[in-house]
Amino acid sequence: MSTALSSTEARFGGSPLNGIRDALEDLGALLRFRSAALDAKGRRRMRVAGLAVLLLTVAAAVVPAVSPGAQTGEDVGRLVAIMPSIYLGFLVLAVVSAAASGGGREIVPREQAVAWPVSSMTDHFGALLLAPLNIAWLLQAWTLLGTTAYVTGHPATLWATELPVLLYLVLATALGAVVAWLLEWVRRGPRGVLVVRSLLGVLSASLVALVLTHHVTDVLDQSPTVWVFVTALNGSVLSWGQWLVGSAVLLALAVGLVLVGALPARLAAGRAPREEHRLESGIYEPRPDALGDLRALVRVDRVGIWRSLPLRRGLLVLALMPGLIAFGGQLGWDRLTILPGLVASGAALLFGVNTWCLDARGALWRESLPVAPALAFGSRVWVLTEVLLGAALVTVLLSTLRAGIPSVPELVALFFATLVVAAQVVSASMRWSVRRPFSVDMRSARATPAPPVVMVGYSTRLALGTTFVGLMFSGLGETDQWHLTALIGLLMVLVSGYRVARTASRWEDPATRARVVVTVAG
Amino acid sequence: MHPDSLTSAVAIGPLPGTPPAVVDIRGLHVRFGSVDAVRGIDVSARAGEGTALLGRNGAGKSTTMRVLAGVVPPTEGVVLVAGLDVRRDLLAVKRLVGYCPDVGGLVPRATPWEHLQLSARLRRMSNWEQRARDLIERFELGDAAHRVTSGFSHGMGRRLSVALAAFHEPEVLLLDEPFDGVDPLGVSATLDVIGEARARGAAVLVSTHLRELAIQACSTALVLRGGSAVARLDAHELAGEEGADVYRALLD
Numbered sequence: 001m002s003t004a005l006s007s008t009e010a011r012f013g014g015s016p017l018n019g020i021r022d023a024l025e026d027l028g029a030l031l032r033f034r035s036a037a038l039d040a041k042g043r044r045r046m047r048v049a050g051l052a053v054l055l056l057t058v059a060a061a062v063v064p065a066v067s068p069g070a071q072t073g074e075d076v077g078r079l080v081a082i083m084p085s086i087y088l089g090f091l092v093l094a095v096v097s098a099a100a101s102g103g104g105r106e107i108v109p110r111e112q113a114v115a116w117p118v119s120s121m122t123d124h125f126g127a128l129l130l131a132p133l134n135i136a137w138l139l140q141a142w143t144l145l146g147t148t149a150y151v152t153g154h155p156a157t158l159w160a161t162e163l164p165v166l167l168y169l170v171l172a173t174a175l176g177a178v179v180a181w182l183l184e185w186v187r188r189g190p191r192g193v194l195v196v197r198s199l200l201g202v203l204s205a206s207l208v209a210l211v212l213t214h215h216v217t218d219v220l221d222q223s224p225t226v227w228v229f230v231t232a233l234n235g236s237v238l239s240w241g242q243w244l245v246g247s248a249v250l251l252a253l254a255v256g257l258v259l260v261g262a263l264p265a266r267l268a269a270g271r272a273p274r275e276e277h278r279l280e281s282g283i284y285e286p287r288p289d290a291l292g293d294l295r296a297l298v299r300v301d302r303v304g305i306w307r308s309l310p311l312r313r314g315l316l317v318l319a320l321m322p323g324l325i326a327f328g329g330q331l332g333w334d335r336l337t338i339l340p341g342l343v344a345s346g347a348a349l350l351f352g353v354n355t356w357c358l359d360a361r362g363a364l365w366r367e368s369l370p371v372a373p374a375l376a377f378g379s380r381v382w383v384l385t386e387v388l389l390g391a392a393l394v395t396v397l398l399s400t401l402r403a404g405i406p407s408v409p410e411l412v413a414l415f416f417a418t419l420v421v422a423a424q425v426v427s428a429s430m431r432w433s434v435r436r437p438f439s440v441d442m443r444s445a446r447a448t449p450a451p452p453v454v455m456v457g458y459s460t461r462l463a464l465g466t467t468f469v470g471l472m473f474s475g476l477g478e479t480d481q482w483h484l485t486a487l488i489g490l491l492m493v494l495v496s497g498y499r500v501a502r503t504a505s506r507w508e509d510p511a512t513r514a515r516v517v518v519t520v521a522g
Numbered sequence: 523m524h525p526d527s528l529t530s531a532v533a534i535g536p537l538p539g540t541p542p543a544v545v546d547i548r549g550l551h552v553r554f555g556s557v558d559a560v561r562g563i564d565v566s567a568r569a570g571e572g573t574a575l576l577g578r579n580g581a582g583k584s585t586t587m588r589v590l591a592g593v594v595p596p597t598e599g600v601v602l603v604a605g606l607d608v609r610r611d612l613l614a615v616k617r618l619v620g621y622c623p624d625v626g627g628l629v630p631r632a633t634p635w636e637h638l639q640l641s642a643r644l645r646r647m648s649n650w651e652q653r654a655r656d657l658i659e660r661f662e663l664g665d666a667a668h669r670v671t672s673g674f675s676h677g678m679g680r681r682l683s684v685a686l687a688a689f690h691e692p693e694v695l696l697l698d699e700p701f702d703g704v705d706p707l708g709v710s711a712t713l714d715v716i717g718e719a720r721a722r723g724a725a726v727l728v729s730t731h732l733r734e735l736a737i738q739a740c741s742t743a744l745v746l747r748g749g750s751a752v753a754r755l756d757a758h759e760l761a762g763e764e765g766a767d768v769y770r771a772l773l774d
Binding site for chain 2: 277279280281282283284285286289290293296297299300303304305307308358359360361362364365366367368369370371372441443510511514517518521522
């Protein structure tokens with residue numbers, strides 16, 4: 001998106017209301033521009049996906065309230081105690097997602113948007129609009145709506161219970177954007193990277209200190225999200241006065257934060273992306289010649305990842321965040337099997353689902369090199385696998401620090417869960433990369449390997465598949481049959497291997513390769 | 523010469539007694555879905571010959587180049603490079619060809635040196651470093667040799683793409699829009715590389731919209747229109763005002 005003052009912003013300087021109206025109109029125009037690129041099939045898919053999300057959201061908000069045990073079950077008391085923490089968890093997710101993507105995703109990629117005077121306010125509104133197009137956001141939002149309905153929702157007053165939750169979702173997302181834009185502004189300033197890293201270091205050290213001194217619960221009890229939950233509760237117990245005040249405050253905060261976010265967005269847009277420039281202008285000392293063709297290819301593929309700002313930042317967040325949360329929450333071995341799938345899916349969503357995008361405009365040149373297609377394909381599989389496994393391993397190591405001594409079946413289950421989800425995600429990523437390539441340059445921290453709507457589809461499918469595997473191995477880890485766990489794990493890895501081999505044979509077809517490289521090269 | 527007579531004077535293939543063509547394309551068709559990008563083009567280029575591919579946007583120049591580079595497979599027709607069929611001997615053809623693509627052509631997060639290193643490895647080049655340094659210096663990229671290419675200007679990227687294409691002294695040098703956005707010194711270095719390639723017996727194909735530079739670089743010009751070849755003529759016939767009129771008439 002534009003980083004310069006635009007005509008739209010000049011008008012904003014004159015009258016805030018005009019600026020907001022113009023930004024919304026511009027946002028509408030950009031959305032129409034994006035949807036115009038879809039064919040009839042794409043539009044149908046988008047409508048179906050939108051309807052599915054809407055139905056699932058309604059289901060998440062309603063079904064738990066009428067399910068057995070709602071409001072009266074044995075687990076309700078325990079859930080009530082952790083509800084403010086679940087609310088807080090959503091806020092943390094909103095902040096981390098927005099900060100990791102440099103303020104939020106772009107409606108139109110920066111290199112395409114330069115032709116138009118897109119204001120930073122339009123950019124900010126666009127980023128907010130795209131924030132829910134993320135499976136982690138959706139899952140957390142559904143969890144929030146569902147657990148609130150289960151714990152407090154009377155069917156007759158469900159709307160009053162869920163309304164504050166919906167307002168909180170907007171508020172938390174907008175607050176996440178405000179924090180992310182501010183961080184981006186600081187990061188782009190003098191010694192910004194150092195300042196932001198120091199801040200993160202202090203924050204991480206504080207969290208570790210809280211965990212080690214057993215003060216986490218005390219802090220969570222003071223969370224302002226307690227008040228959000230109480231407002232939702234007021235809706236269910238018909239305390240209309242308090243409910244009205246609470247909801248009005250939530251609404252005012254949500255609207256205020258949405259508008260206030262335009263200010264740090266504008267400040268950030270006025271500064272050059274120093275970290276990008278540092279990566280692009282730095283000197284990379286030459287290394288000795290690689291000893292084989294595969295190593296030479298892998299080396300170039302690797303630099304595509306580690307010298308790309310969004311990929312570096314994303315991988316770091318993915319490797320550390322779930323592990324630190326598991327460390328803080330002292331997750332047991334039975335629940336750790338979920339984490340590798342979460343991390344592997346997230347890592348694939350950074351670039352793996354459109355893996356040839358690492359070559360970007362260099363795809364044509366690389367395809368003209370005399371190398372067997374299978375070797376080029378193998379290099380990409382190798383690099384993707386090592387990244388997924390590496391990130392998952394960091395998470396697993398962090399999360400096992402406070403998980404105690406495992407039993408052999410638990411250890412085997414975690415090992416194979418990691419291996420299976422990595423193979424599963426690599427297989428799906430390579431298949432999608434060949435089937436549906438996109439032309440993107442992973443230069444900006446806000447870039448994604450595919451359009452936002454497509455990313456939702458990919459993340460949903462990855463999340464479903466890997467969560468199923470994680471839960472299955474969690475169950476297997478509870479049995480004494482570790483031989484069976486290993487056998488099932490090996491079979492699943494073989495199935496994924498077979499699917500990768502099938503995609504590799506498609507890649508051997510020159511017409512398929514031509515379609516991919518010509519598309520990726522733009 | 524009147525354009526109509528040029529159109530009718532399309533002469534494809536070597537004349538009797540001339541050396542065999544290094545590039546021999548007959549009846550090339552390339553289809554992308556329902557779009558015909560190339561519709562029956564014939565091209566031949568002999569060793570030491572420079573051929574300019576001229577024509578408007580979408581005439582089929584870049585697609586023809588991509589077919590010769592082994593990047594896009596032909597839908598129909600015969601494409602031979604040094605007697606090797608691009609369909610059957612794809613890897614061998616790629617070893618013989620040096621290709622500068624029309625768009626970008628550079629891996630964004632790799633440095634020029636890493637591009638050259640990969641090319642040298644895959645082309646089994648030994649003692650390549652001196653040649654690499656020479657080319658980098660010639661194209662005035664010495665200061666940027668170890669910086670990633672995503673920070674390059676358009677002209678720098680074009681210059682590096684030409685250097686990469688010429689690096690292994692290929693038998694067929696394919697340069698697609700090599701002068702686009704390049705400064706005069708870069709243009710001069712590119713012309714030198716083309717001249718040297720022709721002098722050592724390489725067939726050079728240059729696609730460009732810059733008619734005067736095409737005339738300087740090549741001996742023959744092939745004008746394409748709507749995916750078909752409409753004229754093959756001596757490059758000097760396109761020189762000057764009269765040549766410009768002839769060219770304009772061929773484009774319409």
